[in-house]
Amino acid sequence: MHSIYARVNGVSGLWSTCIMVLLAAVALSSFLFNADPKGNLDIVSLKVFHSKTRRYPYRNEEISFVKFNISTDFTPLFNWNTKQLFVYLEAEYTNAQGVNNTVILWDRIVRRKEQAKIDVVQKDKYRLRDLSGSFRDVLPAQYSLKYNVMPYVGVLSYGEAARTLEPIDFPEAKDSVS
Structure with missing residues (x-):
């Protein structure tokens, strides 16, 4: 027994x-369940300004502001195993020293299928700064809209929804911004 x-x-x-x-x-x-959403990404304007930093008030840095237009539909990515999406706008460029940089300019967490249609016209959420302090002699930047699918169970999956057709040059810096 x-x-x-x-x-x-x-x-x-x-x-x-x-x-x-x-x-x-x-x-x-x-x-x-493979879905490959496509969208549109337009860089409306790109401006570079001189600025003084709080950390180093004696040092002049250049800050870049990007205004963009995003329109895409991520609803095909939602199924019964999708918990949420992490959507972000990424800039890739090579600085004057030859170092490749990848910077996130904007992001959003999409938790429901009803919120998955994104149509945004705005400025960047995070400022773009280079560690060298200047965008002089920096190669043009390539911008892309990427996403990360976070499932309830399983591995994370990554993808790209949109990319600018051609790299965009950084303009000359203007007067300071406070």
């Missing part, structure tokens, strides 16, 4: 095995 502890152990082992198999099936099914 089995004791009560042996019976509880057998039942809990069966349930945990069933739950793990179910979770593995959910994670594997995420690979079957």
Whole structure:
């Protein structure tokens, strides 16, 4: 005869095995639902200004402000395993020292399918600064709208919804901004 502890152990082992198999099936099914949303990304204006930093008040830096237009639909990415999306606008450029930089200018977390249609015209959420302090001799920047699908169960998946057709040059810096 089995004791009560042996019976509880057998039942809990069966349930945990069933739950793990179910979770593995959910994670594997995420690979079957592939969606590739496409959208439009337009850089309306790009301005560079001289600025004094709070950290180093004696040092002049250049800050870039980007105004952009985004219109895309991420609703095909939402299924029963999608918890939320992380959508972000990214700028990639090479500075004067030859270092590749990737900077996030704007981001948004989309939690519901009803919020997945994005139509935004605004300035950047985060300022674009180069570590060298200047955008002089910097190669043109390529802008792209990317997303990250965060599932309830499974691996994160990344993708790109839009990209500027040609790299955009940084203009000469104007007078200071406070």
